[in-house]
Every structure is written in structure tokens, then in C-alpha cells.
Amino acid sequence: MGLLYETMNNPSPSLRPIQKTTIVNQVMDQLKDLIASGKYKPGDKLPTENELAGQLGVGRSSIRETIKVFNYLGVLESKSAKGTFVGSRSSISREALTWALLLGQDDIEMLIDLRGAIEIWCFLQLTIRFRDAPGTTTKILADLNTILQAMSRAIESDDDEAVIQADYDFHRRIIESVSNQLFVDFYDTLRSFLFKEIEKSQKQYDDRSKILDEHKELLDALMSGNIEKSVNVYMAHIDNIKQLLEKNGAGTRS
Secondary structure, eight states, rough: HHHHHHHHHHHOOGHHHHSSSSSHHHHHHHHHHHHTTTSSSTTTBOHHHHHHHHHHHHOOHHHHHHHHHHHTTTSSSTTTTTTTEEEEGGGGOOOHHHHHHHHSBBBHHHHHHHHHHHHHHHHHHHHHHHHOGGGGGHHHHHHHHHHHHHHHHHHHHOOHHHHHHHHHHHHHHHHHTTTTTHHHHHHHHHHHHHHHHHHHHHHOOTTTTHHHHHHHHHHHHHHHHHHOHHHHHHHHHHHHHHHHHHHHSSOOOO
16 A cells, blocks of 8 residues: 555554645655656556556545646646646746746855856867867857857847846857757746846846956867867856846845
């Protein structure tokens, strides 16, 4: 029998901490364990509500509520007259993680480091491609130059929103170039935070043409194929963002 059934029929003192959670939370944990263990894989059909209720020793209402939550998150997909199936990674809702980040009291510097950990890996991988296989970077180079041209026009026309968008697009294109969908998905999840970060840091520039110059420097570092140069230029870029945010008074979100 599952842990829920044992918990409800054997009130051992050692299980008391688990019983502090709701039945629905415990059912969710059970299903997460089953999926994590590989018992049910993406696309697999789950047992019916009646079968799950019997296996876990809980009422159908608890199973139904659990399935509703997982449906919202994209973990499960219920199809009329067909049953409930395990979803794929692409179906997972980004809303939960987005709100977890936005509502958290995290230090902005910590979130910038989290972003940087992903981006510098992609930055270095792209640098190596420019060095070893420049022919494969033609499209990426064209896209990055197009974004920089859009940034230049936005700066000239004092279109703050377009400058922010171009800044975000430039970094996202670098991440996208590595063809790791997890990186792209996570970066997109951070979109709301990143737009605020970019907006606050850009407000500190007296000469906004320096924003364009810094991104041109990043592109030059990529095209150099020199790993050491790329590391130094990218880290200087991140350090500059942190310093600008400190001037803005945005060191924390508490």
C-alpha cells in the first residue's frame, strides 16, 4: 500500500510530521514520486480516480483536487472520455516558477548570478563556435547585428521600451544559440524580472549610447573566439549591471 494508506491506518508517532500536511498535498507527493521514479512517463495514462483513491486509501475528492492542480501546472492532462495522462516538459506552465521568483524576497544580485550562470555557459559555447566553426554562426551573427541595429534606432529615438526589448533579445539570442531548450525556457521564465532589471540599470546611464557600445563589445568578444576575452568581457558586463542597480537602490526586493 502507499504511504497515505499506511499513514491513515497506522497512526505511528514517527509519521506525525507527514500528517500535518493536507491529504491533497500527500496525494501530490505520491504522484510526484511515481513520476520521478519512472513508474509513469510523459504520455502514460494514469489509473482512474476510483483506482487511485483505492490504492491510496483516500476519497475521490482528494484525487480530483490533486488532478486539477496538476492539470493547471501542466504536469497532467485530462482528456474527456479518455482519462488523465502525464504531460511533457513543454506543457509545464511557467506561471508557477515566474510567480515564485516575483513574490520571493530574493536578493536581486542572487537572481542576476543565476541568470549569469546560464548565460556565461552559452556565451562561451558560442565563442568556441566562432573560433572552431565560424560557418555555423552566420545566422546568429546576422540576428545579433539586427538586434543591435534595432537598439541603435531605439536609442536615437528615445524609445526606452524598445531599448529594453533589444537588450533582452540580444541576450536571449545568445542563449538560444546553444540549442538547450531548458536554458531558453528558464530565461523566458525570468522575463518579467529581467525587464525590470534592464529598465532599472539603463536609467543610470547619462549617455545611453554606452548601452549599445557595451553590447557591441560583447559581440566583438564572441567573434574573437578568445575564451579568456569572452569571460572577462561578460563578467565585466554583469559586474556593471550590479553596480548600476546599486546606484538605483535596487539591491534587494524586500
